[in-house]
Amino acid sequence: MIEIRFHGRGGQGAVTSAELLALAAIKEGKYAQAFPSFGPERRGAPVVAFCRISDEKIKVRSVIYQPDIVLVLDPSILRLVDVGNGLKADGILITNTRFSPEEIKNELGIQTRLATVDATGIARQELGIPITNTTMLGALLSVADLMDKESLIEPLNERFGRLAARNIKAFERAYNETKILE
């Protein structure tokens, strides 16, 4: 089972990211679970969402304490929230930032593998708004062997309708532009 924790701000689509990923995994015949950190929804406040993907039925219903992957949708959260909390030693932190993985590693003292992508830049160019949920899914799939990239296209089309093409473009760009520091 792979456990992924998403960090974003209310309204940026962290929950949507987790949901789209779970829907794609389920379409592939896998088992998956996606859920928000439960509570009142506040636009702009730091939020967390969770996704589990497994080849077998998922029984656990608690939140994820030791994720395999942490995905950060908003660079300003890196200094506010301990995003690496509980991240497994062989796990990976993937973050939206203008900076290189080396610069982020030095600044935050991250011990695990690290990947970065300028998701805000990509989202501004492709979507015209700094909403990074679909862009960061591209970064996630470029780094982690979770599923066939094509499996996400259908859920993206279903969710975004006429805006799907632009979201898919942003997703593809992040897939190709993400940098990993081992």
Next chain:
Amino acid sequence: MATRVGIEVSIAAAEAVKQANTDVIAAYPITPQTHIVEHLSELVNNGELDAEFVPVESEHSAMSVCSGSSAAGARTFTCTSSQGLALMSEIVYAVSSLRLPMLMILANRSLNSPLSIWNDHSDVMSIRDCGWIQVFVENGQEVYDHVFIGYRVAEDRNVLTPFIINLDGFVLTHVIEPIEMLDQEMVDRYLPPYQPLYRLHPNQPVSIGCFGPPVLFTETKRAQDEAFNSTMPHILKGWQEFGDLTGRYYHPVETYKTEEAKVIVVTQGSLGETASIAIDTLRGEGEPVGLVSIRLWRPFPFEEFREAVKGAELVVVMDRAISYGGPGGPLAGEIRAALYSQEVHPRVVNFIIGLGGRDVAPDDFVQMVQQAKARPGEWYEIYGVRE
């Protein structure tokens, strides 16, 4: 045939209410409410479900509308949570005494105060004795399935009793997971249209809910008690036939690795599947531990429970509500009552956990089993309090 889809549990439940060809939905449309009613209002609005949707001004009115709707012979649904149930409760007792079948999904959440919107079982425990059939579900598939089962059992002429599905708020209602949705043809085969025995109709006047003076009240209540106590075989039949259709068989108590178990953990609702991971861990360490999940809360399955814990020396009961000044949690009280008649009975230890949305992880169950084993006597404790 069935189709496996990824879907939010609340939306799947609403889709089941649609597939069940529900006639009337009455619900208070804002907090505390779930996506179940929100989605149903969309289905009615866009013409996918030919039903009357009544967005009432309070839960008290919601249940009042359901009362009239069921009395008129309509297949009736509502949904609420926590404070909403508390406000509704006056009429909750009335409809069961009037023998009006209907279905309610109760997204279990805590009662104030302090103000909380999160999950526990204090809401449903406040109406424990309301005379509705009450089941708990562990996952999204089970709530989807029980919409059909609930209607089928409630509307059975041998039953004619309203039915509550307890679904853990947030922990289940807000999760996306895979659910097998039945084809309409399967639903129609399992769930025939509701044929009321009596109904309010202007051409055939009847009175429902009359005055009950002392000379009649006791007899009426005895009739209700007898009728309720004879629902079990019909509930079992509803589960059996659903299992024959879908391959998913449900039971009054669900057991996991209880064979030869000396220690049995007892849960209700979504805690069961999480607890089963702890059971696997403990079994892996050679501990003879098993799990019993109480699916049927009312009527309480005394016989089935005793059978499930036979041979156990220690029963560790997990309650998600407090009974202030009582013997522990409400579930533990029932478990002790079930075991009292036994010549030799296991020690019962009670933990109160997961209050107001406090997370419960598999390791918590391992810790509680170890604590229960280490400390003699029968006692209860609120687990995981930050000191």
